[in-house]
Amino acid sequence: MTEFWGIFYLVWTVVCYFIAKQFFVRTQKIYLSPIIVVPILSIVLIFMLRHQFQDYYRYTQYLVAMLGPITVAFAIPVFRYRSMIQQHFKVLMLTSSLAMLVGIFSSWFLASLMNFDDIVKNSLLARSISIPFAFVLTEKVGGSISLIPLFTVITGLVGMLLGDALLLWIRFKNKIASGAAFGNAAHAMGIARARQRHELEGVFASLSMIISGIIMVLFAPTVIALTKHILGAISF
Template identity: 75%
Template sequence: MIAFWGIFYFVWTVLCYFLAKKFFIRTKKIYLSPIIVVPTLSIFLICILQHQFKDYYVYTQYLVTMLGPITVAFAVPVFRYRAMIKKYFKALILSSSISMLVGVLSSWFLAKIFGLEEIVRNSLLARSISIPFALVLTKEVGGSISLIPLFTVITGLVGLLFGNFLLLLMKYKNPIAQGAALGNAAHAMGIALARQRHELEGVIASLSMIISGIIMVLFAPFIISLVKYFL
């Protein structure tokens, strides 16, 4: 029976995604993006059928494994702008490093204030990078395999929904700066929004997300250990 529902949810997710994508292309409304519509409908369906998350995840987990190659694919357009990227590479490295440090410190500080459990605090530390990188950090930071993707998606959704508004408030309109902001703050969903705004923003957002993920995977365990020790 578990296998039946696993296959059912796998087919449901794929079909729901393609239908939601077609609808999104027609409407061009961010709040109707597949990343919002599909999870919402899936959660609603799971609740109606009174199932547990493991019933949904048993086969749909294979869709998650596709995020790794998809993340690499974001780097393909980077080749076209390699000269410009080389010119601003130091600035992108610095912005990604600061972004990840601020993300870790703010997550830990707020989690401590609200008295969240340790596993929740640890899971929040990886929320600012895309899911493939975040999953790599799960064991390193002592997080939950279920919570880290959840917090990562929520972070991306916030950036997707409010990114345009927040950037509108800023007087600095440089597409490189705005692309870096979206890529660092909202990872894959930020890239989707950046590509809608400007092709160059999308490329910079892609590169920023990849750099941020690499920085977190390499240095997060050490940084998190320091944060836990001093805070």
């Protein structure tokens, strides 16, 4: 029976993805994006079958393993714009580093304000980077492997859905800056939205996401320790 549900959930997820993708391509409506439609349909199905999310995750967790190669694949289009990237590399490094600091400090501050426990706090700290990087960081800082996909997806969805409105409100017109904003704030989902807006935005969103992920994995544990030391003494 376990093998049956494993195959069923795999087929269900893949079929829902391709159907949602066809609707999204035809309509270009952001709310019909596969990243929104497939989770909603899967949640409804799980409730109807009276299964647990842990069951669904156990049967389909190998799909998550594919995110590693997919993340690396985002770097392929970067080769076409290597000269422009070399020209703006220092700026991208600076913006990615600042995005890391803002993400860590804001997450820890708000989590402390809401009196979340340490596991939830540590898991939130890794929410602003793509899932493969977030898994590595979460293990280093003592977060929950089960929570990080949820926090990461929510972060990406919010960034993808509200990114256009925010950039319009602050009158952002530079495609390089807009791409970096999507990549740093909404990782893979931001890249998907940036690519819809303009190819150049998509390239810089991809590069920003990769740089942010590397910086977070290498330096975030030290920054997080300092953050805890600084903000831990504050009484909320």
